[in-house]
Amino acid sequence: MTQWNDKVALITGGSAGLGRAIAAVFATHGAKVVICGRDQARLDLTGEQLRRQGGRVLTVVANIQQQHDVDALVARTIESFGQIDVLVNNVGRSSRGKLLDVSVEDFRDALDINFLTAVRMTRAVAPYVLATRGHIVNIGSLGAKSAVRFMGAYPSSKFPLAGYSQQLRLELAPEGVHVLFVCPGPIARDDSETRYAQQAADLPESAKRPGGGVNVKAIPPDELARRIIRCCERRKPELVVPGKARLLFALAQLWPSLADRIILRSTRAK
Ligand SMILES: NC(=O)c1ccc[n+]([C@@H]2O[C@H](COP(=O)([O-])OP(=O)(O)OC[C@H]3O[C@@H](n4cnc5c(N)ncnc54)[C@H](OP(=O)(O)O)[C@@H]3O)[C@@H](O)[C@H]2O)c1
Incomplete structure (x- = not known):
């Protein structure tokens, strides 16, 4: 019996990667879980896997870049x-x-997938989360607080999620809703070395690597998911992985040219 027993957790993109790990951790803590994705076969497979582990799972095919699918x-x-x-x-x-x-x-x-999907979902779910005084978790990235080179529109489209999360936190905390902003570095996955090979074919080596070449060890998705649920239990405002990246974020506010030099040195083409 945990505090999550019979609670309902809706995880967008829960059919793969980090979303699947978050769905699994909420399910094993007793929550009913809803996951969505566009690919029905992958969604069904994940739903079956979670049910075999004892989870109560609803799978819904949805493209959350479309308002009617969100509704x-x-x-x-x-x-x-x-x-x-x-x-x-x-x-x-x-x-x-x-x-x-x-x-x-x-x-x-990029702005639509990395930012407006969260806005659409939050607007649609807000009345229910306000009613339960529940949680809104926004998955950002280290790239939502600090850009690195050659990541296309990713940092520009994740930074708005940081501002949105902070404002949500300020406006919804008095209503009893907990808002968590998660900024992970690279997440371990089987295809991490080859995932960007094509997009980065003409770019320096660093761009082909996880996190755009940042010198940070990838965190396994299950471990990150466990840390996320613990942050919900403690109603923490932010989770940055690794935590030492906060020093760089602070430095970038105080001394941007020095922060840039550190980023350039740590992601130099190898
Ligand atoms: N991977 C990393 O190293 C890393 C690092 C830092 C932050 N993050 C962040 O963590 C989050 C998850 O990343 P990931 O790498 O785990 O992703 P992923 O493995 O690519 O999985 C994405 C999930 O979202 C679903 N999805 C994609 N577009 C969708 C749409 N329009 N409507 C509904 N579902 C959609 C996918 O299913 P379908 O394709 O079937 O729709 C899948 O279930 C992202 O916000 C990412 O920016 C990732």
Whole structure:
């Protein structure tokens, strides 16, 4: 029996990667879990895996870049489980590219997937999370607080999530809602060495590596998911992994040229 027993957690993009690990951790802590994704087969497979481990899981095919899919996803959740205690805005996509080569259209697309999906979901789920005095978890990145070179529109589209999370926290804390902003460095995955090979083909070696070449050890998704649920239990405002990255964030505010030099040195083409 945990505090999550019979609570309802809706995780966007819960069919793969970090989202799947977050869904699994909430399910094993007794929560009912809702996951969504666009690919039905992958979603069904993940749903089955979670159910085999004893999870109570609802899977909903949805593209949350579409408002009507967002509305249908929330309606299905309420129809099936009657409430929402946790919203995890996990959907997002990293990229590679020289900034001056990124088109306005690509910026618009990145902003939609990395920022507006969270805005759409939060607006739709807010009445339910306010009713349960629950949690909103926004998955950012180290790149939401500090840019590195050659990551295309990713930092520009994740930075807004930091401002959104802070303002949500300030406005919703008096209403009893906990808002957590998560800034992970690279997350361990099987394809991490090859994932950006094509996009980064003409870029320096550092751009092909996880996190754009930052000198940070990748965290396993299960471990990150466990840290996220602990932060919800303690109602923490932010989770930065690794924590020492906070020093760089602070330095960038106080002495930007020095922070830039450190970033350049640590991501130099190898
Ligand atoms: N991977 C890393 O190293 C890393 C590091 C720092 C931060 N992050 C952040 O962590 C989050 C998860 O990243 P990840 O690497 O675990 O992602 P991933 O493995 O690519 O999985 C993305 C998930 O989101 C779903 N999805 C994508 N677009 C969607 C849409 N429009 N509507 C509904 N579902 C959608 C995918 O399913 P379908 O494709 O079937 O839709 C899948 O379930 C992102 O916000 C990312 O920026 C990742």
